[in-house]
Amino acid sequence: MTETCLFCQIARGEIPATIVHEDDHVLAFRDVNPQAPTHVLVIPREHLSSAADLASEHAELLAAMFDVANGVAVADGVAETGYRLVVNVGRDAGQSVDHLHLHVLGGRRLAWPPG
Ligand code: 5GP
Ligand code: ZN
Secondary structure (H helix, E strand, O other), X not given: OOOOOHHHHHHOOOOOOOEEEEOOOXXXXXXXXXXXXXXXXXXXOOOOOOHHHOOHHHHHHHHHHHHHHHHHHHHOOOXXXXXXXXXXXXXXXXXXXXXOOEEEEEOOOOOOOOX
């Protein structure tokens, strides 16, 4: 499972990505098909298929992911203008990679409700 998982492969350095943050538990890299001037994906190194698999034991990991996401917004200069944190879960939400990821989108006005 994790052998063929795209984001596990990125986390292991087997597939190149523009990494903007990495530590023992969390990795952040630029989306290959950006939907906004800032579009970064924040993932746990641990393979979790989606947010539906999160439980209380992941509280610290989740906090670390949000901390990294907020840091990315500051580093990219969008913290003041605002940004959106998105987690797609399952088919109707458009989840296309089955490894938990937090989208950080910013640098332009984002419509609401989303499409
Ligand atoms: P989802 O649709 O699952 O919420 O988001 C998956 C995201 O992963 C998409 O925005 C897509 O552009 C991005 N993505 C897919 N394959 C790759 C890849 O190989 N490298 C990078 N950096 N992003 C990818
Ligand atoms: Zn994975």
